Amino acid sequence: MPDPTVNLARYRWAELDEPGRRAALARPEAAHRDSLAADVAAIIAAVRRDGDAALRHFAQRFDGVTLEALRVSQDEFDAAEAALSEIQRNALRTAIDNVRAFHAAQLAGPISVETMPGVVCRRITRPIRAVGLYVPAGSAPLPSTVIMLAVPAALAGCPQRILCTPPQKDGHADPAVLTAARYCGVEEVYLVGGAQAVAAMAYGTETIPAVDKIYGPGNAFVTEAKLQVSRDPDGAALDLPAGPSEVLVIADGRADPEFVAADLLSQAEHGADSQVVLVTPSPELADAVEAAVAAQLTVLPRNDVARAALEHARVVFTRDLAEAFAVSNLYGPEHLIVQVPDAEAWLEHVETAGSVFLGDWTPESLGDYCSGTNHVLPTYGYARAWSGLSMADFQLHISVQEATPDGFxxxxxxxxxxxxxxxxxxxxxxxxxxxxxxxxxxxxxxxxKVDA
Known part of the structure; x- marks a missing residue:
């Protein structure tokens, strides 16, 4: 029986030198990075060379299924929707409505400025012609990711929108993933996962069309494949750089330790390489959170995954909340949860974060599913320079200038x-x-003088 206790690594920020601070905020190192890059390159090369045949080979090798057809049929869409309850279908529809409302508000009209008399500069917007949406469906199928990708793609007016998702053991796509795709207007869904899906969308096969840009999270193979094809002029652009999922919680002694523990575990259960960080001025809260984490682990079906992630979790003690926000800004978390009184007043201290969750009643789960914001976010510290997915990622912004003779x-x-x-x-x-x-x-x- 696993040890029920949880002991998170602890650091006192004020007592650390610069190397110690870097170590305290270090992400888990990607295992076998060099061999991973080589393996992914081999998969991409096989797909480019053999097309659909390579995709069927990898489906047998990695997913354990023999695929007759790569594209999902309308009958499969119908069966998937029928397999969900009305409560589940309504939950998907509500999430789509919320995400659509928030993203529609990001749409902006053209800009036109006369910078000098007779000299006009404009910016016009065009949708990206063809986009590929990748939706993981391994140990945890992600219909929410369909919504986060397909809704803004539709709002932007991208003419071609295709979706790739791995087949389940029965050779079909996850029913919730297919139903979400249908509700978002995605008609082309292909049963392809992993690096081979990225390669197929980047270069095209006999069945799957090539796209201009690829979106969506995935495992280390998917992430590496997106990076590789984005560096190839003949490949496809990527949405944003990312690594394993992560959350940083800022909480003081008045926070509910049960809430904090649940928020930490909600990220830890994503994968063994996920990272969770608690930043607090209160040792008493940290003790209570550790006890709550241990108790909640006993009822989580994915507790083995979460427990593995907790091996590289940490608690950082700060002198006060101002220092806690300074630590968070250095870390640049994918998700930042602020569980302190008057959380809104502290928002001005946030400089780097993918997405922020304010107050006791805003768990990160809301943003993952249905609050309306996008859950495709920069991780691994990229939030210091990158933003989460938005309407701008599905659009091209083209500058235009025109001068009249007098302006010239x-x-x-x-x-x-x-x-x-x-x-x-x-x-x-x-x-x-x-x-x-x-x-x-x-x-x-x-x-x-012309140089010789």
Missing amino acids: RLIGPITRTLAELERLDAHALAVKLRLEALGQPQAPLPTR
């Missing part, structure tokens, strides 16, 4: 001067010829 008379000489400063004479010549055509000559271009 004003801006042309400035342009030529700057081009000459940079010694780019062809740039200057493009302006000079037009100024002369308008009867506004300037001094001749300077003669430059």
